[in-house]
Amino acid sequence: MIKFLRSLFARGKNPSIIEIDDSGSGSLYGGIMILLNDGENISYGEVSLKTFRIKDKKKRSAVVQKEIFKIIKKGLKNLSASPQKTILKICQGSLFNFSEKELEKKKFTVQRVQIRGETNDKAENLFHKILKDKFNITTKDPKDYKGENLRQFAILKKRRDFKNVKRFVNGVEKIIQSSP
Numbered sequence: 001m002i003k004f005l006r007s008l009f010a011r012g013k014n015p016s017i018i019e020i021d022d023s024g025s026g027s028l029y030g031g032i033m034i035l036l037n038d039g040e041n042i043s044y045g046e047v048s049l050k051t052f053r054i055k056d057k058k059k060r061s062a063v064v065q066k067e068i069f070k071i072i073k074k075g076l077k078n079l080s081a082s083p084q085k086t087i088l089k090i091c092q093g094s095l096f097n098f099s100e101k102e103l104e105k106k107k108f109t110v111q112r113v114q115i116r117g118e119t120n121d122k123a124e125n126l127f128h129k130i131l132k133d134k135f136n137i138t139t140k141d142p143k144d145y146k147g148e149n150l151r152q153f154a155i156l157k158k159r160r161d162f163k164n165v166k167r168f169v170n171g172v173e174k175i176i177q178s179s180p
Contacts, residue, residue, distance in 0.1 A: 018081055019119040020072060020090045020099075023127035030131050032095070034068055035123040036075035043078040044126060045071030065098035072099050083107040091115045 054060035131137040
């Protein structure tokens with residue numbers, strides 16, 4: 001009887017929390033990395049740079065956001081997340097707007113927060129590791145990989161929203177100033 005009463009009043013485990021962040025979205029090189037972190041394990045995926053070659057801005061944005069949702073869906077499965085037990089803390093960036101709506105439809109508790117600390121560090125480190133592996137970029141200073149930046153800059157310059165890219169993407173002004 002005592003065991004039964006204790007079980008009624010026993011505290012359950014705290015709900016699992018998964019933080020979701022991106023890295024590389026403000027960069028001229030590589031794609032966008034999406035990282036999910038439950039505190040012990042991570043899952044991640046990449047939105048390919050090829051996705052950004054879609055000329056129509058609305059279509060490109062929709063495709064990017066759907067790709068991000070696919071990565072998140074796969075990551076949640078890999079981390080054994082469940083709507084009843086998992087709180088999702090997602091980066092505030094507009095890249096995640098579609099994912100937020102879809103996850104709420106699936107009954108997940110979603111909180112939009114600024115991701116800092118371990119999850120953000122892991123996402124940034126993963127992005128730089130992939131830059132090294134794919135493009136042989138071993139430094140975080142844009143001046144040191146000017147050639148790769150110029151190649152990416154040529155792709156980005158064709159975008160219809162280039163004025164915004166120029167204002168908000170890291171390193172664009174440095175590239176423009178150092179271009180011949």
